[in-house]
Amino acid sequence: MANGSNAIPQGGSPMARAGGSTPGDDAQGDAPLVAAALDVMLPKGLSILAGVDLAASCVVGADPKRRGGDWFDSVPLGGGRVAAIVGDAPGTGLPAVAAMSQLRSVLVASLLRTGDPQTALIELDAYTARLPEARAATVVVAVLDPAAGEVTYCTAGHPPPLVVPAGGEPRFLEPSGAGPLGWGSRSFPTLTATWAADEALLLYSDGLLESAARAQGSATVTLAAAADVCRDVTGVGLVDSLVRRLPMLLIDGHPNSNDLTLVAGRRRPEPLGDLQLDLPATGEALITARGELDAWLAPLVLSAIDAMSLQHAVGELLANVVQHAYSGRPTRGRVRLSARVTDDATVEVEVQDDGTWRPTDSHDLLPVDGGRGLNLARLLTDQLQLIEGPEGTTVRLVFAPQRPVSMYAAPTLIQSRHRRALKAEVRSGALALSGPLDLNVADDLRQLLGRASLGSTRDAEVDLSDVDVLDSIAVQVILDAQQASEGNGRSLTLVAARGTPAQQVLDLVRLPYRAPSSPSSLTEDFPG
Structure with missing residues (x-):
């Protein structure tokens, strides 16, 4: 990048020097409230883009009296651009959490409206002047533009970004010259630096410099050297290494008293390409498409719930094509799947066929006699859009997933699930299923439920906690089995652990279930 420099003013943010509140004796007692407030008010994830790889982490300080002021965010600005933000509100505890929450809300709203960091910071400064508890807050905003190969940034009293290139030494960008918020400077000039392919930009809170200074005495030199070590780690993405390994290198086993917040963005050498599939409309197409979609999503490192939701939705649309689009025709047609990351940080998926779907009642959200697939995908x-015509049907999905924020956990990777086969075993008297429950195993599932309930003549339990995919076809099979059992005065009870794909789907389709009991170590293969 251009505009680089090898040093920054020592002493970090003026937050501690300029009127921040003094921790009270009750800060220790407020620690659980502060932690709960931070969990609610900080974003759970970052924007996903085709040209930028973003990651973030928050390392909570060991001293409860110093928690509360750090914050971060990412704001998609259209055209593939994204604003990365790290801020530091003065003071600690609940007052600092309240101040940073207001600052974050105002800045994000202004960036979304104007798309310009300088204008947004001028508006934020005017707001901060009316908020005494937030005065002297600092913030760095960097607009990452991978198409132009540029970064436009402003350091409002905040340490400047650190550039970590693919080759060569890490270096700091020049401070832009703006002062802290609410001090009446009213001037927030920006600087623009070139952004090379594979180059990472690191934004961080002041606590990281404090940790670096404590480790070696020279904060800037130590921080740059630690970033250089992170770059050389193999098997882990650069941004993941920076936001997780870097704090650990600087802390080096010693408890950090201050919070540490980091956001890293890398310009991808090539933007993530579109996924294009053209498959025969058969059950095997669901398996192929699931695997291809998994592989395509992997570089985005989505949360497990977002990945599951997208996979389920796409699976439902494909299953509809397989079941209904070419019904009554002598030969099977084709199904086409396309997926892309838009410039507005969403994933857009289209499923197309050349046939005709079975009519559904759009006013019946979850009809009991089928038709759940489209509603479940919605x-x-x-957003879901259905376009029907004489030459076929197109369904378009729009989804805004996020990359989860991490602390010490391993990178959230989308595990490939499509190769798992359906497995059944008896666990604590219940039929425990694992693997995908979709169109391809519907007959097997029907037989398994029949055996477990002895043809609906005895009570049975079915544990779905280890199921990867639970689509609408499987839901219909389960519902049929439950109704048959109820007709004989028996019950078929579903079990699903919280946070699993099955639990999410069962809640959506309003099928009752219970949480699993304590797991038993005694298992046996279910007779097949």
């Missing part, structure tokens, strides 16, 4: 995503 519930799992942000």
Whole structure:
């Protein structure tokens, strides 16, 4: 990048020097409230883009009296651009949490409206002047533009970004010259630096410099050297290594008293390409498409719930094509799947066929006699559009997933699930299923449920906690089995652990279930 420099002013943010509140004796007692407030008010994830790889982490300080002021965010600005933000509100505890929450809300709203960091910071400064508890807050905003190969940034009293290139030494960008918020400077000039392919930009809170200074005495030199070590780690993405390994290198086993917040963005050498599939409309197409979609999503490192939701929604649309689009025709047709990451940080998926779907009642959200697939896909995503015509049907999904924020956990990777086969075993008297429950195993599932309930003549339990995929076909099979058992005065009870794909789907389709009991170590293969 251009505009680089090898040093920054020592002493970090003026937050501690300029009117921040003094921790009270009750800060220790407020620690659980502060932690709960931070969990609610900080974003759970970052924007996903085709040209930028973003990651973030928050390392909570060991001293409860010093928690509360750090914050971060990412704001998609259209055109593939994204604003990365790290801020530091003065003071500690609940007052600092309240101040940073207001600052974050105002800045994000202004960036979304104007798309310009300088204008947004001027508006934020005017707001901060009316908020005494937030005065002297600092913030760095960097607009990452991978198409132009540029970064436009402003350091409002905050340490400047650190550039970590693919080759060569890490270096700091020049401070832009703006002062802290609410001090009446009213001037927030920006600087623009070139952004090379595979180059990472690191934004961080002041606590990281404090940890670096404590480790070696020279904060800037130590921080740059630690970033250089992170770059050389193999098997882990650069941004993941920076936001997780870097704090650990600087802390080096010693408890950090201050919170540490980091956001890293890398310009991808090539933007993530579109996924294009053209498959025969058969059950095997569901397996192939699931695997291809898994592989395509992997570089985005989505949360497990977002990945599951998208996979389920796409699976439902494909199953509809397989079941209904070419019904009554002598030969099977084709199904086409396309997926892309838009410039507005969403994933857009289209499923197309050349046939005709079975009519459904759009006013019946979850009809009991089928038709759940389209409605379930609609519930799992942000937007669904159905386009029907004489030459076929197109369904378009729009979904805004996020990359989860991490602390010490391993990178959230989308595990490939499509190769798992359906497995059944008896566990604590219940039929425990694992693997995908979709169109391809519907007959097997029907037989397994029949055996477990002895043809609906005895009570049975079915544990779905280890199921990867639970689509609408499987839901219909389960519902049929439950109704048959009820007709004989028996019950078929579903079990699903919280946070699993099955639990999410069962809640959506309103099928009752219970949480699993304590797991038993005694298992046996279910007779097949």
